[in-house]
Amino acid sequence: MQFTINTGTSAFAVIRSVAVNCSGAVVGSGAVISSGAVIGSGAVVRGGAVIGSGAVIDTSAVVWSGAVVGSGAVISSGAVIGSGAVVRGGAVIGSGAVICSGAVIGSGAVICSGAVVWSGAVIGSGAVIWSGAVIGSGAVIDTSAVVWSGAVIGSGAVIRSGAVIRGGAVIDRGAVVRSGAVIGSGAVICSGAVIRSGAVIGSDAVVGSGAVVGSGAVVGSGAVIGSGAVIGSDAVVGSGAVVGSGVLVWSGAVVWSGAVVRSGVLVWSGAVVWSGAVVGSGAVIDSGVVVWSGAVVGRGAVVRSVAVIGSGAVIGSGAVVGSGAVVGSGAVVWSGAVVWSGAVVWSGAVVGSGTVIGSGAVVRVVQSSGVVQLLGMVQLSGVVCLFGVVQWSGVVQWSGMVQLSGVVCLFGVVQWSGVVLSSGVVQS
Numbered sequence: 001m002q003f004t005i006n007t008g009t010s011a012f013a014v015i016r017s018v019a020v021n022c023s024g025a026v027v028g029s030g031a032v033i034s035s036g037a038v039i040g041s042g043a044v045v046r047g048g049a050v051i052g053s054g055a056v057i058d059t060s061a062v063v064w065s066g067a068v069v070g071s072g073a074v075i076s077s078g079a080v081i082g083s084g085a086v087v088r089g090g091a092v093i094g095s096g097a098v099i100c101s102g103a104v105i106g107s108g109a110v111i112c113s114g115a116v117v118w119s120g121a122v123i124g125s126g127a128v129i130w131s132g133a134v135i136g137s138g139a140v141i142d143t144s145a146v147v148w149s150g151a152v153i154g155s156g157a158v159i160r161s162g163a164v165i166r167g168g169a170v171i172d173r174g175a176v177v178r179s180g181a182v183i184g185s186g187a188v189i190c191s192g193a194v195i196r197s198g199a200v201i202g203s204d205a206v207v208g209s210g211a212v213v214g215s216g217a218v219v220g221s222g223a224v225i226g227s228g229a230v231i232g233s234d235a236v237v238g239s240g241a242v243v244g245s246g247v248l249v250w251s252g253a254v255v256w257s258g259a260v261v262r263s264g265v266l267v268w269s270g271a272v273v274w275s276g277a278v279v280g281s282g283a284v285i286d287s288g289v290v291v292w293s294g295a296v297v298g299r300g301a302v303v304r305s306v307a308v309i310g311s312g313a314v315i316g317s318g319a320v321v322g323s324g325a326v327v328g329s330g331a332v333v334w335s336g337a338v339v340w341s342g343a344v345v346w347s348g349a350v351v352g353s354g355t356v357i358g359s360g361a362v363v364r365v366v367q368s369s370g371v372v373q374l375l376g377m378v379q380l381s382g383v384v385c386l387f388g389v390v391q392w393s394g395v396v397q398w399s400g401m402v403q404l405s406g407v408v409c410l411f412g413v414v415q416w417s418g419v420v421l422s423s424g425v426v427q428s
Helices: none
Strands: 002-006 012-016
16 A cells, blocks of 8 residues: 655655654655655655665655665664665664765664765675764775774775774775774874784874785884885884884884884894884894894894894994894994804994904904904904904904904914004914
8 A cells, every 4th residue: 555645746756554754844756655664854855765664764864866765774863865875774874974975874884973974985784983984985884894983984995894993093095994903093094005904003103105004913003104114914013113115024023112114124024123223224124133222223234034133232334234143232333344143242342344243253342444354253352453454263362452454363363462463464
């Protein structure tokens, strides 16, 4: 059974039996109101709209022409459903919310009061959009995702199932937040960035354009990830840390709070850059390396696997620290110097520019540029080696030794404190 009511136009609306059309409501020509639907006082249903059975169009709500409101859906007072929009069965649109033309609201989804869903956006089944949130045109909010109050989702952005976008966060155009990821309050995910499944982005953090944060990774509050950077699976970037453009922080690596990793750096799996450390542009921090608090690794320097750079130490631009080598706290390895595998540079020691420290050597001294020391060299405190010194494996030098330029020491030499060797001396 059905009946028609004249709407004052040339066509007729269709209102099915048991529908309730309250006083002051306006139903346009060609609209279909299914059985059991309720059209509240002052509500407006424009021509060609379809209201499903048991749906509620509350006081002063507006459903524009061609829109479809599914069975049992609720359009609360003052809400607006744009032309051609679809609100599927059981969805709830809160007071004053706006669903723009062509948007689709999935079954059981909740759009809270004052939220805005722009044209062409898709809100999946069971998703929740809290008060005052804005969903941009063409954006996709997948099944059971949650967008908190005041968050902004840009045009074409994608929020996958179960992801949570906290209050005031901004997901820019074309960014993707995958299943189960959490974006903290006030965080900004810039255009084209990808946050993979289960990752956590802390409050007020910034992830730059085109950057990728891997599955299970954690980016702390206030941290900055530069454009095009890649944070690997299960990696950690601490609060307030800065990771520059194009940086690669591989799976399981850690960049702690307040550390700065400048553009183009490679931080490999399992490496740790501690709080306040600085790694210069283009440097390589190999797997398992530890760079302690306050240390500085210069531009283009290379620190090989499982080496340790002590707190406050300085590794100059282009220097190389080999696998398993140790550079102690406050030590300085100047630009272009090479400390080979397993060598030890003690706290406070200085290795000059271009100096080569061989595998397994131990340095507790000040060395000027151009010194070359090969395997097994041991120098104790107070030794000073100047330009051009060459020392072979097995040399031992005690405190107070001074060697000038051009000295050559061959295998097995032992030198005691107070010895001074002038240029051109050869010891075998």
